[in-house]
Amino acid sequence: MSVKNPDMRPELLQVKDLVIQYETSDGIVKAVNGVNFSLREGETLGLVGETGAGKTTTALGIMRLVPDPPGRIVSGQVFFEGKDLLKENKVQMRAHRGKDISMIFQDPMTSLNPVLTVGDQIAEVVRIHEKLSRADAIKRAAEMLQIVGIPAERMNEYPHQFSGGMKQRVVIAIALACSPKLIIADEPTTALDVTIQAQVLDLIHNIQQKYQTGMLMITHDLGVVAEICSKVAIMYAGYIVEYGSIEDIFEDPRHPYTKGLFGALPNLKKKVHRLSPIDGMMPDPANLPQGCPFEPRCPHRTESCTQKVPEGIEVTPGHMVRCICCAQGGGK
């Protein structure tokens, strides 16, 4: 990583015991259950997990954009530059959104307003947060388009006139327009095809390096994580089951779920006859098991796994694992 002495940088974002639930007719869906992580300036944290693990809800929770109803942030703290975002009032929160923290959404096809020109949509965020005239805001929008690799002449066109990859560039331009300190990228490449994925990922990574913004990268692609993240949090059924630096996770995975994820990846160096998938399905978040959420699928499960949710254990400094096997000194 290009960051020297990363531990010297001030803490940018700190999420503590965040709990988010959705109240539905089928009961309470426990989407995020006591999530902890932190991010320093200029650092990139990868939030990895399968669909429905609570990654997007966590991100929306940080932005306080969880749709309410049915969603509710039950407890926890989200410190951004030392201030608890969950205690800010609506107006203060609006001042953070788009200015300090901005978000790149998953599906570029639907995340742009179809009846406004892309130029207007970029200029809008500039005008909300910076006291610029309309003309200056438009000028800034044109600059932003060029930064993300779209000719400025196209700013008067509408979203339907752009391809998926181009739309995602526009979304990125909106996210970057006010030079935020933190970017939350929610699976920014999932909806794009593979060649465009690489381009968009490079673009995000370069901009992040250039402006030294902090980034929370939500993905289910471990390849993406390996490429751009310095820290990784593995999420499963609303819990962070393993959390550490990229070296910790990739070279010394401890949690059976993390190991399972790597086992399911094709590897060029090893000769494997068949990939080993993780058996079973993720538990229903409205009806989580009493003990370890991964217990029903875990190859190393024991009687005590069903008793209670295991606490996070620091196996080496900065490397947290939520598994009782590791507490007993096993795990490897």
Place this chain on the structure above:
Amino acid sequence: MSKFIIKRILVMIPVLLGVTFVIFTMMYFTDGNPAQLILGDMATEEQIHELEEEMGLNDPFFTRYLNYLSDLLHGDLGTSYVTGQPVAKEIMDRLPVTVRISFCCMIFAVAVGIPAGILSAVKQYSILDNLSMVLALVGISLPNFWLALMLVLVFSVGLGLLPPSGLYGFKYYILPVVSISASAVATITRMTRSSMLEVIRADYIRTARAKGQSENVVIFRHALLNALIPIITVVGLQFATTLSGTVVNEQIFAIPGLGKLMVDAIKARNYPVVQGGVFVLAFIFSILNLVIDLIYAFVDPRIRSQYVRKKNKRQAETDNRKEVPA
């Protein structure tokens, strides 16, 4: 764009032809002899035959229809059997009143319906939402002539606040407009609510919120603009229904409009006036539809580009053809 408009105007011709054919046929097969009606009960058999011959009532169906069409093309809607005046003049005397009433109805319906629908959608499942949905259900269900009678009963007869009939000032408009537009208000409210609910959940609304935009701008600029297409459709349709829907209520409030003219004409077997009235209404409907389509294009750039793209495509094709020989 102008090409699109011209095309749409050309499409109106077969529509209007169809309307004249249907209404003419219906009038042709309707009971009652206009000659008898004009001359009254005292007329002799001979007098009636003479007048029938004179009016061309004994000609074959198609001869009569073609005669009617050729008159129509010359701008002649016929002569009223009852008053002996040109139908065109009679209609033009009455039409402004009906149009004015319908216009007031639509302004009232839009001014009440759209804000109520937005409020319902934004505060979904709240007391306000439930209340406006119940009122909307009532508004759609009540026949407007019954509502008119009840309003007259309460506000004119009972409370004596508003005049029960005639059309001589602002006060006179209140009861007709409220009674005629009740169902339009209800339909527009419901459509606005459902359209807004759909849009409010869209990803681009979340994007707008993530920009730090205030809730009012999110709702009015981002959501309403996108929810507008189905609302415009309903407003247009309701305008058309209101124009013809005033027929009965004009009778109740004794308003000298097109509706009253037509109802009287139907009772008197006054064919030319009925035919002329229906034709004029059909013409207004067609124009309204065209206007709605143009508003779509104005609101939604995707629809706008469809109109323009067709033109560009044709342009490109002709360009290609030019290039081939060279």
